[in-house]
Amino acid sequence: MQQEPIWALGAMSGTSLDGVDAAMILTDGDQIFEFGDTDYRAYSDAERHVLKDALGKWPEDDTQAALDVIQTAHTEVLAGFDGAQIVGFHGQTLAHDPRGRGTHQIGDGAALAEALGVTTVWDFRSTDVELGGEGAPLAPYFHFACAKWIKATAPVAFLNLGGVGNLTWVDPNLMKPDAEGACLAFDTGPANAPINDLMMERRGLPYDKDGALASKGKVVDGALELFLEEPYFRRMPPKSLDRDDFSLMLDLVRELNDADAAATMTAMSAAAVMQAMEHCPTLPERLLVTGGGRHNPVMMAMLRAGLDCDVLPVEDVGLNGDMLEAQAFGYLAVRVLRGLPTSGPSTTGVRAAVGGGKISRV
Ligand SMILES: Nc1ncnc2c1ncn2[C@@H]1O[C@H](COP(=O)(O)OP(=O)(O)OP(=O)(O)O)[C@@H](O)[C@H]1O
Numbered sequence: 001m002q003q004e005p006i007w008a009l010g011a012m013s014g015t016s017l018d019g020v021d022a023a024m025i026l027t028d029g030d031q032i033f034e035f036g037d038t039d040y041r042a043y044s045d046a047e048r049h050v051l052k053d054a055l056g057k058w059p060e061d062d063t064q065a066a067l068d069v070i071q072t073a074h075t076e077v078l079a080g081f082d083g084a085q086i087v088g089f090h091g092q093t094l095a096h097d098p099r100g101r102g103t104h105q106i107g108d109g110a111a112l113a114e115a116l117g118v119t120t121v122w123d124f125r126s127t128d129v130e131l132g133g134e135g136a137p138l139a140p141y142f143h144f145a146c147a148k149w150i151k152a153t154a155p156v157a158f159l160n161l162g163g164v165g166n167l168t169w170v171d172p173n174l175m176k177p178d179a180e181g182a183c184l185a186f187d188t189g190p191a192n193a194p195i196n197d198l199m200m201e202r203r204g205l206p207y208d209k210d211g212a213l214a215s216k217g218k219v220v221d222g223a224l225e226l227f228l229e230e231p232y233f234r235r236m237p238p239k240s241l242d243r244d245d246f247s248l249m250l251d252l253v254r255e256l257n258d259a260d261a262a263a264t265m266t267a268m269s270a271a272a273v274m275q276a277m278e279h280c281p282t283l284p285e286r287l288l289v290t291g292g293g294r295h296n297p298v299m300m301a302m303l304r305a306g307l308d309c310d311v312l313p314v315e316d317v318g319l320n321g322d323m324l325e326a327q328a329f330g331y332l333a334v335r336v337l338r339g340l341p342t343s344g345p346s347t348t349g350v351r352a353a354v355g356g357g358k359i360s361r362v
């Protein structure tokens with residue numbers, strides 16, 4: 001039975017620890033009806049420091065200071081929205097080891113629900129991991145809805161270039177995202193996180209703005225080839241990564257000058273995407289790029305040079321690449337509320353479609 005669409009407010013704090021993205025979306029948990037207001041709340045340097053210190057920590061560790069930062073920042077930004085009927089609260093991933101210790105997001109959804117007076121869905125990844133899935137990526141079912149929203153009629157792929165990269169191949173001709181053959185999704189490899197680490201180490205800067213440093217360097221093939229020998233690329237999807245799983249990249253460029261190191265690392269992230277495309281059932285006509293990496297012209301040019309399909313920022317099809325993840329968690333919150341699955345065998349590798357997420361009602 002068709003249910004009424006409701007306004008959901010999604011919030012995401014990503015691996016790059018820059019701040020909280022928040023966005024409204026009108027959905028019935030199946031279709032997207034409308035995108036609404038968005039906002040962003042940056043972390044102060046002190047807050048970012050606290051969060052950085054907590055990366056890699058597990059539930060038994062003391063992460064109270066980081067939790068306080070997450071609760072404060074989210075409450076502040078989300079309280080500025082009117083009309084939300086439900087909140088989707090991702091929280092902050094501190095550690096992700098789905099085949100080992102599990103996955104760990106901090107964020108107290110019950111406290112947030114109480115502070116905002118709005119029912120909140122949170123802890124989206126644990127159930128999937130407990131049932132044998134990767135717990136990530138979770139945006140794919142939302143990407144499927146986006147493919148319908150942009151009225152795609154042929155397979156299309158979404159690429160999120162955040163700290164880590166993730167890809168969703170979608171066949172919009174199927175009815176539901178959990179139908180067999182509708183989605184294939186996985187993390188491609190490192191995207192911006194190692195480049196940011198290099199910039200911090202070599203230049204004391206948070207990132208390579210507009211690929212300025214990479215554009216002055218040359219790609220060193222030997223280092224790139226060594227990188228591509230990493231077994232992750234040959235593992236069949238679904239598969240997922242933690243932010244620092246590829247910290248070895250920094251060692252591969254240790255002897256290179258700053259510009260060559262930046263160019264080579266940017267090429268590594270692009271090459272990881274090219275490897276990923278080989279796993280897709282078909283080469284899509286369009287690769288729609290979201291996340292901060294779409295602002296890096298060097299990375300985009302490398303993708304365009306290496307792929308035999310159109311490589312476009314999602315803005316070219318009317319989506320907001322800064323807010324797609326926040327919108328995704330609003331969309332997923334409505335799916336959880338309505339008992340619809342949020343992941344399945346082709347997105348996280350979980351044995352059967354599963355609806356993750358706790359609901360804290362007010
Ligand atoms: N103009 C730009 N030039 C180059 N890189 C950029 C630019 N703008 C953003 N970036 C990169 O994008 C990153 C932020 O991307 P994004 O906000 O998608 O990450 P995130 O959501 O935290 O990550 P994830 O999706 O892995 O959780 C920055 O840290 C930077 O590396």
Ligand SMILES: CC(=O)N[C@H]1[C@@H]2OC[C@@H](O2)[C@@H](O)[C@@H]1O[C@H](C)C(=O)O
Nearest residue numbers: 093096136137138139162164166325
């Ligand atoms: C464990 C975790 O938080 N993973 C993030 C991270 O950032 C990008 C990539 O790695 C993706 O797997 C995921 O986020 C997006 C929003 C997702 O779940 O789809």
